[in-house]
Amino acid sequence: MITVVVADDQTMVRQSFRAALDAQDDLRVLGEAADGAAAVELCARLRPDVVLMDVRMPVMDGLEATRHLLAGPDPASKVLMLTTFDIDEYVYGALRAGASGFLLKDAPLDDLVTAVRVIAAGNALFAPSVTQRLVREFTARGPALEAGTRVGGLTERETEVLRLVAKGLSNVEIAAELVIAEQTAKTHVSRVFAKLGVRDRAQAVIAAYEAGVVVPG
Known part of the structure; x- marks a missing residue:
């Protein structure tokens, strides 16, 4: 069983993700968080396999929360960032902090389910359209x-x-x-x-x- 925590400040988004994941036989959502600080506290207590982490959240954003969660040599959870096109720089920072990949928030729910399994298995997952933007940044620098x-x-x-x-x-x-x-x-x-x-x-x-x-x- 792959365990998950969903961190997003929009209630409807959290509920939608939870319903899609809980409908799978091999996935179980342990809890939800509406901000980054709550996500860090919840994950420290529940130690999920995967954290779905929105970038823009109050109190503590997803980037800072990811840094806290993945600090240390052997973090308990893997982080899948949820992003939109206009925040690539935050995604890049999250990946440098140790996030295992990122997915666009408007992706089909089936893609989200697949992404959680991929991340839990220890692989990286990148939304192709956003990856192209990051690659251009690497090339320019x-x-x-x-x-x-x-x-x-x-x-x-x-x-x-x-x-x-x-x-x-x-x-x-x-x-x-x-x-x-x-x-x-x-x-x-x-x-x-x-x-x-x-x-x-x-x-x-x-x-x-x-x-x-x-x-x-």
């Missing part, structure tokens, strides 16, 4: 020195694995692409994360774009 230095410590095979991670491939798909065992692919991914100093696929994707390992197109 050029490679980041720190990210480039970290990526420079990867072997040729590890760099190849990072490119595939940045394309959204799972460990199984990476194994098939490189014609290696799934466990070997998993080991490569773990080593890439360790060398980059990241904790999940979302942060690895950001490091790959910042360092110029992958580019638009």
Whole structure:
């Protein structure tokens, strides 16, 4: 059973998300929060697998709440940010803080259900249209020195694995692409994360774009 907390300041949005998730046999909503501070307190108590986190909320916004939730080496929950087109900079900051991905708030509810399962499984999820905007930002700024230095410590095979991670491939798909065992692919991914100093696929994707390992197109 995948447990979820929904954090959004709009009651109707929370209720809609809760109904869609609770209708699934493998998902259960443990609670709701109307602001970021309440979300942090609720998640500390309930320790859900996934938190649906709106960006714009009173008292404490979703970005700050994400930083609080994911502080420390082994956070209990994964965060899926809910966003709209005009707040990409907040989403980028949330991903740097450790959020596992983001979804547009006007996406179909079926996409939300799928996203929760993807995030709970340890994968990253990015809304394609928003990703394009973030990619343009990375391209305009050029490679980041720190990210480039970290990526420079990867072997040729590890760099190849990072490119595939940045394309959204799972460990199984990476194994098939490189014609290696799934466990070997998993080991490569773990080593890439360790060398980059990241904790999940979302942060690895950001490091790959910042360092110029992958580019638009």
